[in-house]
Amino acid sequence: MNAAPPPTSRDVARLAGVSQATVSYVLTGKGSISPATRERVLEAAGSIGYRPNLAARSMRTRRSGRLAVITGVSAADHQMRMIVGASQVANDSGYVMETSSVDGTVKDRTERVIDLAAGGQYEGILTLVPVLPEALSDVDGRSPVMAATAFDEQMHSAGELADASLLEVFVRALVEAGHRRFMHIGGPEEYSSARARRATYLACVEQLGVESLGVLGGEWAAEPARQAVLALPDHARPVAVIAANDLLAVGALRGAAERGWSVPDDLVVTGWDNSAFGAYTMPSLTTVDLDFQAAGRHAMQLLVAALRGEEPPARGSALQRIVWRESTGGAAPPA
Amino acid sequence: MNAAPPPTSRDVARLAGVSQATVSYVLTGKGSISPATRERVLEAAGSIGYRPNLAARSMRTRRSGRLAVITGVSAADHQMRMIVGASQVANDSGYVMETSSVDGTVKDRTERVIDLAAGGQYEGILTLVPVLPEALSDVDGRSPVMAATAFDEQMHSAGELADASLLEVFVRALVEAGHRRFMHIGGPEEYSSARARRATYLACVEQLGVESLGVLGGEWAAEPARQAVLALPDHARPVAVIAANDLLAVGALRGAAERGWSVPDDLVVTGWDNSAFGAYTMPSLTTVDLDFQAAGRHAMQLLVAALRGEEPPARGSALQRIVWRESTGGAAPPA
DNA sequence: CTGAAAGCGCTTACAG
DNA sequence: CTGAAAGCGCTTACAG
Numbered sequence: 001m002n003a004a005p006p007p008t009s010r011d012v013a014r015l016a017g018v019s020q021a022t023v024s025y026v027l028t029g030k031g032s033i034s035p036a037t038r039e040r041v042l043e044a045a046g047s048i049g050y051r052p053n054l055a056a057r058s059m060r061t062r063r064s065g066r067l068a069v070i071t072g073v074s075a076a077d078h079q080m081r082m083i084v085g086a087s088q089v090a091n092d093s094g095y096v097m098e099t100s101s102v103d104g105t106v107k108d109r110t111e112r113v114i115d116l117a118a119g120g121q122y123e124g125i126l127t128l129v130p131v132l133p134e135a136l137s138d139v140d141g142r143s144p145v146m147a148a149t150a151f152d153e154q155m156h157s158a159g160e161l162a163d164a165s166l167l168e169v170f171v172r173a174l175v176e177a178g179h180r181r182f183m184h185i186g187g188p189e190e191y192s193s194a195r196a197r198r199a200t201y202l203a204c205v206e207q208l209g210v211e212s213l214g215v216l217g218g219e220w221a222a223e224p225a226r227q228a229v230l231a232l233p234d235h236a237r238p239v240a241v242i243a244a245n246d247l248l249a250v251g252a253l254r255g256a257a258e259r260g261w262s263v264p265d266d267l268v269v270t271g272w273d274n275s276a277f278g279a280y281t282m283p284s285l286t287t288v289d290l291d292f293q294a295a296g297r298h299a300m301q302l303l304v305a306a307l308r309g310e311e312p313p314a315r316g317s318a319l320q321r322i323v324w325r326e327s328t329g330g331a332a333p334p335a
Numbered sequence: 336m337n338a339a340p341p342p343t344s345r346d347v348a349r350l351a352g353v354s355q356a357t358v359s360y361v362l363t364g365k366g367s368i369s370p371a372t373r374e375r376v377l378e379a380a381g382s383i384g385y386r387p388n389l390a391a392r393s394m395r396t397r398r399s400g401r402l403a404v405i406t407g408v409s410a411a412d413h414q415m416r417m418i419v420g421a422s423q424v425a426n427d428s429g430y431v432m433e434t435s436s437v438d439g440t441v442k443d444r445t446e447r448v449i450d451l452a453a454g455g456q457y458e459g460i461l462t463l464v465p466v467l468p469e470a471l472s473d474v475d476g477r478s479p480v481m482a483a484t485a486f487d488e489q490m491h492s493a494g495e496l497a498d499a500s501l502l503e504v505f506v507r508a509l510v511e512a513g514h515r516r517f518m519h520i521g522g523p524e525e526y527s528s529a530r531a532r533r534a535t536y537l538a539c540v541e542q543l544g545v546e547s548l549g550v551l552g553g554e555w556a557a558e559p560a561r562q563a564v565l566a567l568p569d570h571a572r573p574v575a576v577i578a579a580n581d582l583l584a585v586g587a588l589r590g591a592a593e594r595g596w597s598v599p600d601d602l603v604v605t606g607w608d609n610s611a612f613g614a615y616t617m618p619s620l621t622t623v624d625l626d627f628q629a630a631g632r633h634a635m636q637l638l639v640a641a642l643r644g645e646e647p648p649a650r651g652s653a654l655q656r657i658v659w660r661e662s663t664g665g666a667a668p669p670a
Numbered sequence: 671c672t673g674a675a676a677g678c679g680c681t682t683a684c685a686g
Numbered sequence: 687c688t689g690a691a692a693g694c695g696c697t698t699a700c701a702g
Contacts, residue, residue, distance in 0.1 A: 008695055018672045024697055031698090054456065055393040056695035059678045064390065071419075077412040084436045091435075098433045100426075102417045121389065154676060222615040247611055252352075254615040276582055277612045280557045280589040343679055359681055366682090369687060391679035394694045642699045673702085679694105686689085 007048045014257075016044035027052060033326025046247065056097070056328030063123060067095045067303065068100055068143075070113055070127035075234045078273065079128050079290040082148060088125060093304045095123070102129065106190050110135045117143045124303045130190040144306060148299040161295050164196035165321055166288050170242060170270045171204040177331040179268065180210050180242040183250060185217035187244040196245045196304075197272065212310045222251030229255025229267065237266040246271035249285050253327070274323055283326030291319045339568060342383045344641035350380035362387060389431070398458060400639065402430045403478075405448055405462035413608065413627040414528055420631025421461060428639045430623050437464065441525050442484050445470045452478045460636045465525040471661070483634040488581040496630050497538060499531035501623050505577060505605045505663075507540040512666040514603065518567075520560045520587060532579045532607065552579065557586030564590030564602065572601040581606035581613045584620050588662065599664030609658055613645040615670055618661030626654045 009027075013020045025031030026041040033041075043049075056065050056166075067090050071079050083099060090097035100116065102109045106251075110132040116137070117125055125145040125188035136145050147163065153310030171182065184201040198215055205212040213236065213297060225248040232239060243249040249271030256267045263269060263283050271278060271287040278285035298315060305312045324331070344362075348355040352427030354373060361376040368376075373518055379385075381578065393399050402425050406414050418434060425432035437444045446468040452470070462470075469612045471480050482497065506517065519536040523527030533550055540547040547573065551563035560576075560583040567574060578584040584606030591602045598604060598618055608612060609624035633650060640647045659666070 010696095020672060020696080021698080022671090023677095028697075032671065037671080049453075050582065051456075053695050055390045055399065056678090057697075058390040059394060060695080060697045064676070071415070077415065080406070080412065080415040081702080083434065087434065087436055096433060097420065099422065099433060101422055106493070118384075121386075131672085211655045224613065226615065246614075250612045250615045254617060254619075254635060262675085275612070276557065277610070278587045280582075280585045280670075281612075282592045282617055287598070303392075344681095345679080355680080356682080356690080363681075367687065374688080388679050391694090392681075395679080395681045395695085397694070399699085570687060671702105673700105675700090676698090677694090681694090682692090684687105684689105684691090 001328055006053075007050045009050070009052065011043065011048060012045045015048065016040045028183045028270055031069065031199050035215060036162055053334045056201045064121055065095055066122050067097045067300075068116060068122040069097060069099045070109075070116070070125065070131075071099055072103075072129040073110075077275070078290070081292035082128055082296030082299065085293035085298075086300035087296075088153065090295050093300075095304070097300075098122075106130060106132060113145060117145050124307050127300055132194070134198035138293075144303075146303045148295065148301070158180065161290060161292075161319065162192040162196045164193070164200040166319060166322055167197055167200045167242060167270075168204050168321060170286070171201070171210075171240075172326065173331045174240045174268060174270075175210060177329065179235060179238065179331075181213060181238065182210055182242060183213040183228065183230055184215045185241060185243045185248045186215055187220050187248070194244050195241075200245060201242055212240060213239065215249060220245060220247060222247050222254070225249070225251030226255040226258070228252070230259060235278065238260065239267050241269045243269060246275040249287070249327070250277070250281055253281060253283075253285075263327055268329055268331065269327045271327075278323075278332050279325065281327075286325045286328040286331075287323050289321045289323050291317075295319055314317050340660060342385045342651045343386070343653045344387065346383060347376065347380045349434035350383065351375045356480040362557060367521075370639070376509060377445055379632050399456055400430055401457050402432045402635075403451060403457040403460045404434045405436075405444075405451070405460065405466075406434055407436065407444075407464040412610070413625070416627035417463055417631030420628035420633075421496045421635035422631075424612030424632045430639070434459075434530065439513060441465060441467060448480060448604055452480050459642050461634055461638050479638070481638045481641065482628040483630065496625060496627075496654065497527040497531045498655060499528070499535040502532055502535045502577060503539050503656055504657060505574075505621075506536070506545075509603060509605075509663065510543055510545055512664065514573065514666075516548060516571060516573065517545055517547040517575045517577060518563065519550045520563055520578045520583045521550055522555050522583070525545075529579050532577075536577055547666070548574065552583060555582060556578060557589070559580050560584070561593070563587070564596075565594060572596065574602050576602060576607050578604060580608045581610040581649075582621055584622070584662070585616055588616060588618075588620075590615065598662055603666065604662045606662075607616065607630070614660065616662075621660045621666075622658050624656045624658050626652075630654055 009023045012022050013023045023041055025033050026038050028206045067087055087097045109129060113127055113131050113135040122143045125143050127147045138148055182205050186198045217224045229252045241252045242253055249269045251268045253263060256263050259269050271285045274289035275288045278287050301313045344358045345355050348358045358376050360371050403437045404421055422432045437447045446462055448466050450464055462477050462482045470484055517540050521533045535649040537564050552559045564587045576587045578587055584604045587604045591598050596602050605621045606622040609622045613620035613622050636648045
């Protein structure tokens with residue numbers, strides 16, 4: 001396919017009238033090279049479009065320069081956004097980033113990740129899907145594995161996507177608006193974000209002394225949310241539903257509409273994620289906007305810092321922000 | 336980080352009592368090796384957990400074994416699903432697949448892809464975002480570039496995601512149900528899928544002799560769709576809106592609700608993509624289900640076949656299927 | 671500040 | 687059917 005073989009560092013050396021070692025020193029910035037020589041080499045390299053052969057470099061340095069990002073098979077829009085952010089950081093840091101998707105149960109996924117880590121092809125691994133803590137250790141002889149969303153009790157979770165503290169703002173504002181009866185529709189237990197939202201909900205209703213009709217759901221799917229609302233006793237109105245994401249919230253809206261309940265009069269709903277459709281449902285969804293791309297960037301920064309033994313970078317601006325819309329009626333942000 | 340260096344083919348050879356070449360022949364399946372020797376080598380390799388060093392192999396064979404998939408920065412759920420499908424095929428075919436996201440205008444993206452192709456790091460490139468035809472040529476000295484969604488007049492488009500023929504089924508069924516006034520809300524012109532849907536719509540209304548109120552939209556966003564419906568003259572009812580995807584369709588639903596039009600009485604809407612929320616909007620959305628994962632698999636199969644000079648595999652089962660829901664009222668599938 | 675030489679782990683003609 | 691040897695393109699002590 002390639003007519004002429006691509007230029008090598010030897011070609012550059014010959015053209016610049018120096019040795020191959022000098023070319024290498026210039027390009028890696030390691031030796032101390034006189035500005036004049038440096039200039040000549042750079043120009044020669046540019047003129048013939050030289051690009052280092054990464055395979056050769058990696059073989060010699062015994063560093064692959066490659067990072068893996070593990071995604072789930074159940075495609076989620078925010079995984080994609082995190083990938084975009086992570087890949088920016090990886091490339092800027094001189095790594096090539098590969099994505100690998102894993103399927104099956106938590107157990108299956110954990111094994112795949114351990115396999116990948118043991119394979120030694122990658123200098124580091126960032127997983128966007130939950131895996132068991134055993135995959136996250138960075139024992140010798142394996143690529144370090146870091147999780148963006150994981151069992152955070154292991155202290156291995158990167159990023160603050162799982163931060164559920166804004167949920168308290170929802171509950172407080174709704175209590176302020178007069179609501180006394182709440183319900184939570186949660187996501188899968190294996191997601192630390194889902195667990196955090198559930199825990200924050202429970203702590204909140206407890207602390208504020210309002211009634212909780214329970215915690216339903218357990219999947220990132222609309223149907224259980226719809227069912228939960230349909231199963232509510234008629235005299236329960238008004239109910240405030242705190243859903244773990246926007247898809248669940250849409251299911252709740254649908255359930256309310258099917259039984260003739262008005263939103264926000266009989267039922268108010270909050271979502272999470274600020275999905276594109278949420279501003280256009282009837283009524284539109286109050287939700288939490290998450291900057292997944294920034295989260296992906298930060299997660300990758302943490303991995304790269306760990307790899308290089310550098311100080312982990314501080315979290316930049318806030319990743320989360322509440323978007324108040326129609327589904328919560330007049331409930332307003334508390335100042 | 337690595338305590339003991341990973342085993343090499345020489346270690347395997349020593350352990351199995353054969354030469355390194357024999358190990359290579361067994362593993363690549365190229366030479367002719369006696370079953371007994373083969374067995375011994377395989378066992379030795381397994382016992383010490385040998386994995387070939389891909390960098391070394393790639394340097395020797397001058398094949399990188401790597402494929403790139405280009406995605407957009409504006410993260411879309413279906414890109415993710417296509418990636419999953421493509422990565423399955425790539426891995427099964429012995430390639431490592433990397434994703435690289437590109438930003439900016441069509442022109443920017445095209446340049447990035449050409450750069451990537453010229454870099455020679457990849458044996459092949461599959462782009463999920465539209466690029467100009469000049470990026471798609473497979474001239475010598477460059478990695479071949481194939482597009483999953485592209486300017487298909489160039490005959491370089493892989494997959495049938497852009498097939499808009501089901502749109503005709505929508506229009507015919509709605510005409511059957513009594514509709515005479517149509518409107519199309521389209522996607523961005525640079526997407527062949529958007530162009531195909533638009534063209535099919537225009538051909539349809541022309542051929543069936545029904546009135547078209549025009550083609551609006553032009554982005555994958557809900558707001559223009561909402562505006563288009565709000566701008567409709569009151570006496571236009573009933574109107575049949577053919578939206579280029581579900582997000583646009585939700586915008587149309589919202590517009591109708593805001594002006595007090597009933598769906599499906601005053602307005603009917605069809606979407607495209609079968610997004611998860613579409614079954615739970617009020618009313619739920621009639622749409623086209625697309626198997627993005629299968630599309631990703633097929634696109635990658637085409638790339639791999641092209642790389643190996645093999646016959647391109649035939650398209651498997653149909654990628655598209657209409658899902659009739661409430662937003663089209665009683666309009667039924669013809670037959 | 672620069673060059674000659676070794677070697678990373680593999681594959682592949684070539685000889686036997 | 688199997689082995690000894692060369693070489694892919696780079697980086698890095700080492701010597702000058």
